[in-house]
Amino acid sequence: MEEQRMDQLCIICGHEKQEGLRIIDEFICEACELEMVKTEVQDAKYPFFIHQLKRLWIQKNA
Template structure:
């Protein structure tokens, strides 16, 4: 009997896929693949603007004093 594959990791805010490795920005997760793509995409490419729009979804959490 085969084991059922367990889903681990988090959902990337850029590609919307579940990944195990990446970084956290505030409360959002960006997978390592998307992080690499963002870093290596020239700002003149249309794809870069898509990244910028998706990154706008990241909100700074409120600071309580």
């Protein structure tokens, strides 16, 4: 019997997706994960990713 996966809200892009990873209690979609891995520190999007990922630690320590 095949299990149906529910859409989950990505903390990076804010879209609901099925494929991705869970860190602590949050979800990062596969597309955002791939984009973050390829992003260089000098890229304009890098600070945005850092800001979004901080939510993992803030929620964990709240």
